[in-house]
Amino acid sequence: MSQARQQLAVQLAEAVAEALRSDLDAQQRVLLVVSGGSTPVPFFQALAAYDLPWSRIDVTLADERWVADDSPDSNARLVREHLLQGPAAAANFVALTSAAGTPEQGVADVSERVESLAWPASVVILGMGGDGHTASLFPDSRELDLALSSDEPLVAVRTPSQPQPRITFSAGRLHQARRHMLHINGDDKRSVLAAALGGDDVRALPIRAFLACPLAIYWAP
Ligand SMILES: O=C1O[C@H](COP(=O)(O)O)[C@@H](O)[C@H](O)[C@H]1O
Numbered sequence: 001m002s003q004a005r006q007q008l009a010v011q012l013a014e015a016v017a018e019a020l021r022s023d024l025d026a027q028q029r030v031l032l033v034v035s036g037g038s039t040p041v042p043f044f045q046a047l048a049a050y051d052l053p054w055s056r057i058d059v060t061l062a063d064e065r066w067v068a069d070d071s072p073d074s075n076a077r078l079v080r081e082h083l084l085q086g087p088a089a090a091a092n093f094v095a096l097t098s099a100a101g102t103p104e105q106g107v108a109d110v111s112e113r114v115e116s117l118a119w120p121a122s123v124v125i126l127g128m129g130g131d132g133h134t135a136s137l138f139p140d141s142r143e144l145d146l147a148l149s150s151d152e153p154l155v156a157v158r159t160p161s162q163p164q165p166r167i168t169f170s171a172g173r174l175h176q177a178r179r180h181m182l183h184i185n186g187d188d189k190r191s192v193l194a195a196a197l198g199g200d201d202v203r204a205l206p207i208r209a210f211l212a213c214p215l216a217i218y219w220a221p
Pocket residue numbers: 035036037038039040062063064065075126127128129130134135136
């Protein structure tokens with residue numbers, strides 16, 4: 001891990017901790033929505049070290065692969081191993097999978113579960129893939145239009161470029177958050193973001209759905 005990426009993760013953790021503290025001054029419970037993938041690990045570790053009233057903080061994911069909790073591909077596993085540690089273990093983590101065999105079968109139950117969280121979210125931390133996807137809003141998802149337009153919190157997603165079926169928060173539900181932050185590393189992702197900023201076809205680069213939230217961009221080389 002480069003020093004720049006580590007520093008960025010620490011800066012992002014500071015901004016998120018400040019946002020959570022500020023909202024906790026005004027309300028009993030707050031919600032933090034995080035992303036999975038490889039980028040957030042140092043951010044999770046930095047945030048977990050903050051002295052926050054974690055028992056008043058709900059945490060969930062922007063999206064999840066429909067895999068077992070202990071799968072190497074599980075975003076929930078990533079959160080449990082790197083964020084819900086030490087004092088942060090007292091946070092209320094709500095995963096996006098169930099015992100159902102498919103996300104289509106499980107989405108109603110998981111939707112009911114997430115409605116008990118402290119919406120609107122204080123912060124949504126988005127990641128972005130090299131194809132411009134964010135959460136599980138992929139350019140080649142069959143359900144992309146639905147996920148971009150749905151009034152429902154969650155959408156089951158099938159994506160030819162991805163090995164597993166997934167579940168994702170809809171763009172509408174993510175838009176409701178008080179703050180949106182994008183966490184990305186590397187020149188490739190900077191180029192994708194530059195392309196996104198230079199056009200308006202959301203279906204081609206779904207990150208565009210969030211560029212005007214406004215979106216605070218955390219990038220390191
Ligand atoms: O599949 C996913 O990818 C994106 C980006 O992941 P990264 O490994 O390039 O950091 C992530 O934001 C999303 O939550 C995850 O499910």
